[in-house]
Ligand SMILES: Cc1cc2nc3c(=O)[nH]c(=O)nc-3n(C[C@H](O)[C@H](O)[C@H](O)COP(=O)(O)OP(=O)(O)OC[C@H]3O[C@@H](n4cnc5c(N)ncnc54)[C@H](O)[C@@H]3O)c2cc1C
């Protein structure tokens with residue numbers, strides 16, 4: 065097992081930009097699609113927690129005009145990547161409508177990944193499509209011998225990404241929580257977190273969930289890294305559209321200084 069489990073970061077900092085053919089796109093839960101694209105260079109280089117900007121380019125004459133950020137949820141040895149897409153507005157709706165053979169414009173891999181230490185237990189806490197970065201992380205880290213637990217919460221059963229597919233991608237069943245109790249355990253996914261002992265907790269999901277985790281980390285003293293889901297215009301540090309407030313009052317760009325941050329480096333005051 066390698067001591068440093070931060071895979072391939074720094075190998076080549078320049079992101080790749082190319083038109084990637086869609087291999088498949090299927091609905092996997094309410095308002096949720098699993099999109100596979102052929103992107104050998106991004107598949108080879110992506111690290112756990114990194115994302116791509118995906119769009120259609122300036123010649124595309126209908127919304128979305130700007131690309132959108134999506135975590136890379138999976139990669140295959142033959143050069144495919146998988147994205148978990150939940151439909152909210154024009155951008156995600158256009159991705160949900162993609163058909164095999166069509167192309168989307170990809171830029172990536174982007175952002176700072178999660179950092180893991182081999183000696184520690186890792187607990188991933190995913191809210192909704194915050195699951196995506198933990199599919200690639202849990203699967204690959206477990207295959208390297210790391211003890212990884214995956215807690216995954218949704219509002220209700222209809223939104224839960226196929227548990228069988230999660231198990232195939234990550235090599236173990238997730239612990240599923242639904243807020244209405246229609247699948248798995250009843251309650252909020254953060255209720256399932258046991259952060260005792262030497263542990264690194266990783267969180268990705270809605271801000272309210274990350275804030276709750278950050279509050280617990282501050283009270284209980286465990287290490288917490290979070291991946292924030294800010295709106296992004298460029299993904300590469302030029303538009304300032306993605307800033308978050310640091311604990312000492314500075315503005316940090318989520319696209320280049322994140323999206324993964326130590327929770328203690330961010331301000332968690334609401335508003
Ligand atoms: C680093 C990063 C990784 C991401 N990874 C994923 C991923 O793996 N899968 C995924 O589905 N999404 C992911 N997102 C969120 C995704 O980028 C947005 O959902 C998407 O940009 C929305 O674009 P849109 O055009 O569909 O909606 P917009 O037109 O931008 O928004 C439509 C409406 O939906 C609301 N909305 C948009 N996004 C969300 C959201 N995430 N939660 C709640 N309300 C929202 C907006 O506030 C607005 O009211 C990620 C974001 C970041 C920053």
Ligand code: FES
Pocket residue numbers: 295296297298299300301302303304305306307317318319320
């Ligand atoms: S998305 Fe443009 S600066 Fe971060």
